[in-house]
């Protein structure tokens with residue numbers, strides 16, 4: 001499994017490409033309508049030091065364009081430019097770009113090389129790592145996809161300066177989730193470095209991104225095809241995803257993961273796996289980084305219904321990830337409907353005087 005290379009510029013990109021075995025050939029730089037105008041020229045310039053031909057392909061930004069039509073347009077351009085087996089796709093953008101371009105690279109000529117140049121916090125710590133690629137299909141998220149490992153993941157932290165604040169906060173939702181499920185030290189590091197992280201200090205970003213990426217890299221190395229441990233990364237995603245869907249994707253994914261993790265904490269607490277202090281500590285860290293842990297007023301029955309129809313079910317049972325303390329979590333196949341309701345209620349109940 002390739003750990004991301006983290007830097008605060010694109011300068012080292014040619015060297016890293018050469019070290020990854022690239023020399024000459026063609027590259028298709030794929031970005032969306034936000035990332036390509038800002039970073040296309042700069043990234044393309046560095047790519048041209050290694051590749052003979054650099055082509056650019058732009059598609060419309062947004063989850064609604066993570067679909068087969070965008071893939072088809074990219075495939076047509078690859079075909080037009082006569083891309084061959086040894087050529088390469090470079091995804092310059094967030095998870096949408098990485099997933100869409102990665103999937104096109106996975107299926108073009110049964111798979112050509114791909115590198116990831118992630119530009120959102122979420123992509124730098126999560127989606128660019130691990131080789132999952134996919135597009136949405138027929139109303140379902142990530143329904144059509146493939147496992148296709150990138151040959152290089154190059155995260156330039158300086159691009160986070162242009163990332164909208166709410167997108168950065170949503171990425172922090174996944175960072176904190178990762179710390180809760182797998183790295184106690186990172187959790188307390190985050191608690192102590194809030195100012196540095198929020199001010200985007202390069203050293204703090206490098207530390208945080210490398211520590212968070214290492215959690216995913218470790219898990220995916222041990223379980224590349226999600227046979228077991230990889231499911232832990234879905235902490236906060238089952239109820240979080242139900243809320244995301246119910247809200248018609250008006251809340252960002254990482255924001256919903258924070259709420260979903262909060263619901264999972266309550267279920268763990270009801271089972272006696274963690275105490276109230278741990279629940280409060282995690283919720284407080286989410287809030288410190290600008291994330292809410294409740295969405296008061298959502299209808300609990302609807303959220304339950306959406307949760308039960310989530311695709312992360314195994315043999316008709318909900319596959320649920322429960323925090324077992326700060327820095328550890330377990331996969332559970334026996335969370336009852338009553339427990340789910342209890343978790344949902346904890347994050348949807350209207351505020352009381354005690355909140």
Ligand SMILES: NC(=O)c1ccc[n+]([C@@H]2O[C@H](COP(=O)([O-])OP(=O)(O)OC[C@H]3O[C@@H](n4cnc5c(N)ncnc54)[C@H](O)[C@@H]3O)[C@@H](O)[C@H]2O)c1
Nearest residue numbers: 032034061094095096097119120122123127132159162163
């Ligand atoms: N493959 C995986 O393992 C995996 C894991 C988690 C999430 N995902 C997928 O990732 C997607 C979400 O990714 P995302 O949150 O990065 O969303 P995104 O790619 O839509 O990016 C969010 C927004 O920020 C803009 N943007 C990106 N980088 C920017 C920058 N540096 N400056 C200014 N604007 C910038 C984008 O154009 C977009 O408008 C979802 O589709 C999700 O399914 C995949």
